[in-house]
Amino acid sequence: MSDPVLEIRDLRLSFPVGRSLPDLIRRAPVRQVNALNGVTLTLQRGETLGVVGESGCGKSTLARCIVRLNTPTGGSIHFHGKDIFAPDQRRDRSFNRRVQMMFQDPYSSLNPRMTTGEILAEALRVHRICPAGDVPARVAELLDLVRLPQDAAHKLPHAFSGGQRQRIAIARALAVEPEILIADELVSALDVSVQAQIVNLLLDLQARLDLTILFVAHDLRLVRHISHRVAVIYLGRIVEIGDSETLFRDPVHPYSRALLSAAPSLDPAERGNRTHLEGELPSPLDVPGGCAFHVRCPHRSPRCSAEVPALRPLATGGAAACHHIEEIAHERL
Numbered sequence: 001m002s003d004p005v006l007e008i009r010d011l012r013l014s015f016p017v018g019r020s021l022p023d024l025i026r027r028a029p030v031r032q033v034n035a036l037n038g039v040t041l042t043l044q045r046g047e048t049l050g051v052v053g054e055s056g057c058g059k060s061t062l063a064r065c066i067v068r069l070n071t072p073t074g075g076s077i078h079f080h081g082k083d084i085f086a087p088d089q090r091r092d093r094s095f096n097r098r099v100q101m102m103f104q105d106p107y108s109s110l111n112p113r114m115t116t117g118e119i120l121a122e123a124l125r126v127h128r129i130c131p132a133g134d135v136p137a138r139v140a141e142l143l144d145l146v147r148l149p150q151d152a153a154h155k156l157p158h159a160f161s162g163g164q165r166q167r168i169a170i171a172r173a174l175a176v177e178p179e180i181l182i183a184d185e186l187v188s189a190l191d192v193s194v195q196a197q198i199v200n201l202l203l204d205l206q207a208r209l210d211l212t213i214l215f216v217a218h219d220l221r222l223v224r225h226i227s228h229r230v231a232v233i234y235l236g237r238i239v240e241i242g243d244s245e246t247l248f249r250d251p252v253h254p255y256s257r258a259l260l261s262a263a264p265s266l267d268p269a270e271r272g273n274r275t276h277l278e279g280e281l282p283s284p285l286d287v288p289g290g291c292a293f294h295v296r297c298p299h300r301s302p303r304c305s306a307e308v309p310a311l312r313p314l315a316t317g318g319a320a321a322c323h324h325i326e327e328i329a330h331e332r333l
């Protein structure tokens with residue numbers, strides 16, 4: 001396998017929580033939201049990695065760390081072997097071009113007073129992608145690339161539908177010729193039919209431009225459709241990672257099995273092999289010790305509350321972090 005484009009090692013991020021007046025009077029210690037508790041993963045060139053997990057498990061925080069919108073409190077992220085948070089790398093503006101993030105609501109990130117053509121031209125100029133004389137032709141190419149009509153260049157963002165605005169956001173991200181696209185709930189606010197169009201557009205663009213994509217989403221069917229590999233996150237840790245089809249067909253970690261059972265499946269064999277997710281997600285202010293999932297897990301044993309399970313390789317090629325993988329695998333035979 002080639003060198004990874006992106007390598008994340010033991011990434012941690014704790015946010016200090018604002019103290020209430022009574023806390024200040026009592027001089028209570030500052031509390032921390034442990035959003036990421038040791039995430040390790042790699043991204044290979046040209047792959048799409050889907051990231052799934054319940055709300056609040058740290059998906060967006062992970063995405064924001066990769067584009068340096070959040071600074072981790074521990075661990076590292078290497079892009080082509082270089083630590084992106086090292087002081088010399090922080091000054092490297094080319095990183096901001098090579099790793100682009102796209103958000104759920106493009107309306108808030110597109111300047112309402114600029115036409116689509118001006119938005120794309122600005123991205124091309126700021127990052128000096130092409131000579132000034134080539135900008136109009138490049139804008140026209142970008143509109144073609146995301147399948148928007150040429151007259152879109154003269155219109156303001158409010159003239160477009162939600163799906164079209166996402167196409168503009170994708171065109172702007174592509175304008176600067178990135179290597180990695182981070183899509184955080186990119187299509188969540190769109191109608192189902194429009195979601196499929198945007199996801200298919202991303203698949204097409206990825207194949208044409210050899211992009212690497214991190215796709216964060218709640219919709220498990222979309223994640224399955226678009227991803228080569230999938231990482232399942234629980235309370236800031238990866239509990240299972242592997243090839244998308246294998247993981248969706250045959251999840252191993254009790255959390256993956258429960259999470260994926262919430263996804264509608266047309267295949268009765270998949271429906272039969274699942275468990276239900278019990279209880280609420282514990283607060284990231286108070287992550288349970290040992291395996292963070294043990295308080296909700298039907299397979300828990302005393303070891304689970306005492307010892308954090310490491311990600312261990314599975315026979316299927318993926319990896320799962322559970323002390324009881326072997327028994328669970330045996331049960332499923």
Ligand SMILES: Nc1ncnc2c1ncn2[C@@H]1O[C@H](COP(=O)(O)OP(=O)(O)OP(=O)(O)O)[C@@H](O)[C@H]1O
Nearest residue numbers: 015033035053054055056057058059060061062284
């Ligand atoms: N700036 C911040 N300050 C304090 N806490 C934060 C901050 N950003 C995120 N958090 C907390 O970190 C945890 C992880 O949040 P994050 O947004 O990464 O989760 P998520 O999995 O993306 O959730 P969702 O699917 O709802 O977007 C949550 O408990 C959240 O409240």
